Amino acid sequence: MVAPLSWYLFLGAALFGIGFFGVLARRNAVAVLMGVELMLNAVNINILAFWRFVRPDDPTGQIFSIFVLAVAAAEAAVGLALIISIYRTRRTVNIDEIDLLKH
Amino acid sequence: MLDQYGLIGVLAIIAFLFPFVGVGIAWMLRPKRPDPIKKSTYECGIETIGDAWVQFRAQYYLIALIFVIFDIEVIFLFPFAVAFEQVGLFAVFEAILFVVILAGGLIYAWKKNALEWQ
Amino acid sequence: MNIDLRVIGEAFHQFLINIGLTSGQASLIDWIFGALILLVIFIVLAILLIWFERKLAGRVQDRLGPNRVGPFGLIQPIADTLKLFTKEDITPAGADRITFNLAPTLAVFSIVMAFAVIPFADKVIGTDINVGVVYLMAFASVSSMSLLMAGWASNNKYALLGGFRVVAQLMSYEIPMAFAMLLPVLLAGTMRMNGLVEAQGQFFGLGWNIWIMPAAFIIYLTTALAEGERAPFDLLEAESEIVAGYNIEYSGLKFAWFYLAFFMNTWVLSAVATTLFLGGWQGPFVSQVPALGVVYFLGKTIIMFVIFAWIRATFPRLRIDQMMSFCWKVLVPMVLVLFLLTAIILKLGLPTIAVWLLILLSNVAVFVIALWLLGKGLEKSKWASKRLFTPEIPRL
Amino acid sequence: MALQILFLIVAILTLGSAIGTVIARNLFHAALFLIGTFAGVAFFYVLLQAEFLAVSQVVVYIGAIATLIIFAIMLTRSVMGREAGALNQWAGIVAVASALIIAALIWLFTIVKFDVNPQPVPDDAIAQIGKGFVSTYVIPFEVVSILLLVALIGAIMLARERHQ
Incomplete structure (x- = not known):
């Protein structure tokens, strides 16, 4: 118990906010995905902080954060494949220009 | 448990500083006479055309992709292996199902020639 | 003669407390000393092994190897180090300076970090964490990231291509390697490095994993060659194809760091092979004289190292398509089947000897079937047809 | 106490690295900052005594996901000179919104009291x-x-x- 629970939660909140900024403010689709990864990391910090401080005897917290890890990997794999596929046909990864459905 | 990681933390700092210290000593000893020819990119003596951002093939991405999926699988199997003595026969079949489903992915990649390096 | 080597560390800790430090400060000083000792071991091993491998490669290729500086050329590595320190260090014009300088540092860093969990003898280990095996995988990832950084930061097409190639190779071979490391963990029920060694202590050496699961050991050996970027898997430095790979633009000491990391990586891989498959520090009389463990461990590791060096000195290089196909189409299916068979056999509830015999049998069967299928596949595959020619042998 | 100072230092490094990820112009630098963030987060997992998660974080995020992202960056690099700036036109508004989200979450975590269970792992x-x-x-x-x-x-x- 190095630091109180709230410190970890503040850290998670700050990381989540930064990731949120990255997702909404970046032009490049790959950078948007990096923002998503930051948010998932923030989520994992919170899960593990609650696991350590509230229910350390129960492995549920750790198991869920491993599931988050798996989901993050699947998300990155498919998301980046989508970006590559769009890049092939449209020659761009700028999300402002990827607006086929609008027209 | 945290005491065990104390040494790793200290070692991390020392292991990170060690190469820098070496480079620092070398910086004091070595000659420093750069010129544009020395600093140019080494490409078999030919003038470099453009920068190094050549277009890469999707094959690299496919390999990385299959690697990511199997890496996750390994991460799931390591705790299972540690808990192996404490679980029943049925649990083993659950783990086998897990592996077999992902082996299906490998077979798919094989059939789609994603494993070929053309 | 019953010396527990840990006693020295505890006596030192007690001494620090006696001279008036708090327990926390004493631990900190302990850690600093421990880390420095590990670093010194790293440097000494590097110097000795570089000399040793050069001498060995010389003998294999029917030449003398280093023999001028000092007796048997023993001082040669030190002379080389001095030379490297005084060499001019060029950062190419278009390079990304910070990344360019960080990459060799990270490469050395990741290898030194691996030393923290290598069990030199019973209780002579940097720190015996619960996740030793995955910890090693983690720093292997850091090392491959450093190569990618080096390739990108050099602003050179060959370097970038070399970096990408080597990372693709390291990633591919990490999967069978991780599974080969999983099998001893499955048998021992722990990921602690010392726990893995202790689990192999039964029946005077018959409990070593190399006897129980030879196929897993061979797969580990093959992947270790690839992870160590050694011949026949040294595609990253294929001069004929991509000049020199990711480190083409590096010179002076920074190049030396890459070389050092590459070199010591082989030693770490041999040490891990010893720990996981060759019984680590186990050997005769080791329970009476724990200090013998260091001798056994280093001896076995040197044997593994000689095997790696020998293969490097004799084998030609593979093509990248052959290498990738071999990993994903031969090694990965093999380890998956081995994992399934071993898990089932371990849960049958048989006596230990029967379990071991069955695992051995399954290993041999998987290995033979894999070789047979590989032979069948090669007969009709395009690998063979691509290079179908008979070289003309000149008559003397 | 010493560990709390270490916590704060690493927290600042991690968050700084995260900010670097979202504002770096060069995508490869963004990916390197992202790796730095992952490493920092792994440090906090160690502090939380979730050792398996800490090493898995390094194996999966740094070893696999970051590599995947770098490969994707190389595959989709935009043609030279078409990089119009990293952030889009709403960046200012989004920055304010993110700051509000962070403030709201911190406020929430200060007023809610969780019953802490000081058991060992x-x-x-x-x-x-x-x-x-x-x-x-x-x-x-x-x-x-x-x-x-x-x-x-x-x-x-x-x-x-x-x-x-």
Whole structure:
């Protein structure tokens, strides 16, 4: 118990906010995905902080954060494949220009 | 448990500083006479055309992709292996199902020639 | 003669407390000393092994190897180090300076970090964490990231291509390697490095994993060659194809760091092979004289190292398509089947000897079937047809 | 006390690295900052005594996901000179919104009191994770394998170069 629970939660909140900024403010689709990864990391910090401080005897917290890890990997794999596929046909990864459905 | 990681933390700092210290000593000893020819990119003596951002093939991405999926699988199997003595026969079949489903992915990649390096 | 080597560390800790430090400060000083000792071991091993491998490669290729500086050329590595320190260090014009300088540092860093969990003898280990095996995988990832950084930061097409190639190779071979490391963990029920060694202590050496699961050991050996970027898997430095790979633009000491990391990586891989498959520090009389463990461990590791060096000195290089196909189409299916068979056999509830015999049998069967299928596949595959020619042998 | 100072230093480094990720112009630098953030987060996992998660974080995020991202950056690099700036026109508004979200979350975490349970982590925590996979959480465990399979198939279909 190095630091109180709230410190970890503040850290998670700050990381989540930064990731949120990255997702909404970046032009490049790959950078948007990096923002998503930051948010998932923030989520994992919170899960593990609650696991350590509230229910350390129960492995549920750790198991869920491993599931988050798996989901993050699947998300990155498919998301980046989508970006590559769009890049092939449209020659761009700028999300402002990827607006086929609008027209 | 945290005491065990104390040494790793200290070692991390020392292991990170060690190469820098070496480079620092070398910086004091070595000659420093750069010129544009020395600093140019080494490409078999030919003038470099453009920068190094050549277009890469999707094959690299496919390999990385299959690697990511199997890496996750390994991460799931390591705790299972540690808990192996404490679980029943049925649990083993659950783990086998897990592996077999992902082996299906490998077979798919094989059939789609994603494993070929053309 | 019953010396527990840990006693020295505890006596030192007690001494620090006696001279008036708090327990926390004493631990900190302990850690600093421990880390420095590990670093010194790293440097000494590097110097000795570089000399040793050069001498060995010389003998294999029917030449003398280093023999001028000092007796048997023993001082040669030190002379080389001095030379490297005084060499001019060029950062190419278009390079990304910070990344360019960080990459060799990270490469050395990741290898030194691996030393923290290598069990030199019973209780002579940097720190015996619960996740030793995955910890090693983690720093292997850091090392491959450093190569990618080096390739990108050099602003050179060959370097970038070399970096990408080597990372693709390291990633591919990490999967069978991780599974080969999983099998001893499955048998021992722990990921602690010392726990893995202790689990192999039964029946005077018959409990070593190399006897129980030879196929897993061979797969580990093959992947270790690839992870160590050694011949026949040294595609990253294929001069004929991509000049020199990711480190083409590096010179002076920074190049030396890459070389050092590459070199010591082989030693770490041999040490891990010893720990996981060759019984680590186990050997005769080791329970009476724990200090013998260091001798056994280093001896076995040197044997593994000689095997790696020998293969490097004799084998030609593979093509990248052959290498990738071999990993994903031969090694990965093999380890998956081995994992399934071993898990089932371990849960049958048989006596230990029967379990071991069955695992051995399954290993041999998987290995033979894999070789047979590989032979069948090669007969009709395009690998063979691509290079179908008979070289003309000149008559003397 | 010393560890708390260490906590703060690493927290500042991690958050700074995260900010670097979202504002760096060069995508490769953004990816390197992202790796730095992952490493910092792994440090906090160690502090939280989730050692398996800490090493898995390095193996999966730095070893696999970051590499995947760098490969994707190389595959989709934009043509020279078309990089119009990293952030879009709403960046200012989004920055304010993010700051509000962070402030709201911090406010929430200060007013809500959680009952902290100061138990030690059991020694066999890793074995418990393994047991959890095949007992309580067996359905999610199998679903994850199907998720990974589907992700693999989908991503291969999307990313494969089609040969005529």
